[in-house]
Amino acid sequence: GAVVSQHPSWVICKSGTSVKIECRSLDFQATTMFWYRQFPKQSLMLMATSNEGSKATYEQGVEKDKFLINHASLTLSTLTVTSAHPEDSSFYICSAREMRGTQYFGPGTRLTVL
Amino acid sequence: AQSVTQPDIHITVSEGASLELRCNYSYGATPYLFWYVQSPGQGLQLLLKYFSGDTLVQGIKGFEAEFKRSQSSFNLRKPSVHWSDAAEYFCAVGGNQGGKLIFGQGTELSVKP
Numbered sequence: 001g002a003v004v005s006q007h008p009s010w011v012i013c014k015s016g017t018s019v020k021i022e023c024r025s026l027d028f029q030a031t032t033m034f035w036y037r038q039f040p041k042q043s044l045m046l047m048a049t050s051n052e053g054s055k056a057t058y059e060q061g062v063e064k065d066k067f068l069i070n071h072a073s074l075t076l077s078t079l080t081v082t083s084a085h086p087e088d089s090s091f092y093i094c095s096a097r098e099m100r101g102t103q104y105f106g107p108g109t110r111l112t113v114l
Numbered sequence: 115a116q117s118v119t120q121p122d123i124h125i126t127v128s129e130g131a132s133l134e135l136r137c138n139y140s141y142g143a144t145p146y147l148f149w150y151v152q153s154p155g156q157g158l159q160l161l162l163k164y165f166s167g168d169t170l171v172q173g174i175k176g177f178e179a180e181f182k183r184s185q186s187s188f189n190l191r192k193p194s195v196h197w198s199d200a201a202e203y204f205c206a207v208g209g210n211q212g213g214k215l216i217f218g219q220g221t222e223l224s225v226k227p
Contacts, residue, residue, distance in 0.1 A: 006157070032213055043204065043217045044158075093157050097213045101146055101165070105158040 003027055004096050006106035013084055014114055021079045021109045023094030029074035030096035034103065035067070038091045050077045084113045116141050118207050120218035127195050128226050135190040135221050137205030147188040148206040148215065149179055158204065164188065175199070200225045 003026040013019050023033055031052045036044040048069050049057045056069035066088075068080040077096075081088055089112050095103040119138045127133050139145060146165050150158040162173025169181040179190045188205060202222050208215040 002160075004157075034214070043219045046214065049214065091155075095158075101208070101213055102148070102160065102163055103208075103213065103215060104160065105150070107157040108155070110155070 002104045004106040010110040025096040032097040033077040036093045118218035126224040133192045139207045152202045
């Protein structure tokens with residue numbers, strides 16, 4: 001149990017385009033999901049907290065107009081990187097929080113912006 | 115300030131040897147503590163967690179961790195390491211409210227034959 005999926009697992013796009021990443025909790029409902037960014041050989045950096053049916057809460061320094069988050073259902077949250085640039089290239093990981101507080105992580109999405 | 119410190123950036127152990135990965139935390143409220151493992155290019159897998167009760171918790175893959183409140187520590191241990199344990203290990207602390215986790219910088223474990 002407690003499986004979280006992400007799609008796509010990797011994506012390459014041109015500079016200026018937008019990319020959408022999906023995060024799904026497959027066998028449990030998650031009122032809260034989280035989006036992280038991870039640079040090589042570094043820890044996870046929390047970008048935003050996504051709550052079902054309400055606006056996401058962004059961490060300081062994260063541009064909410066650039067990283068659009070939607071949490072339309074209890075099993076799906078999406079992250080859209082708008083007008084992507086090479087500096088947005090990174091490994092993006094989502095997690096879903098089950099009722100007792102444990103976060104289960106997705107397998108990650110490798111984004112490369114050319 | 116809330117923080118997690120993993121003092122060892124990289125550890126190398128021989129296969130079959132015992133392992134201990136250190137984790138110290140600073141957290142204002144009752145901590146929820148976690149250990150996750152990450153293989154290259156993958157997401158994080160939960161090894162074990164501590165919410166309350168018995169301070170020695172058992173996890174998957176033969177790992178265990180002990181919560182020591184007086185030392186603000188939650189060290190991860192395994193009695194006999196396998197080559198497949200080579201990965202990055204992250205300690206994290208959070209509270210039930212909000213659910214945000216604070217991660218340590220990670221410890222990279224290498225296993226030599």
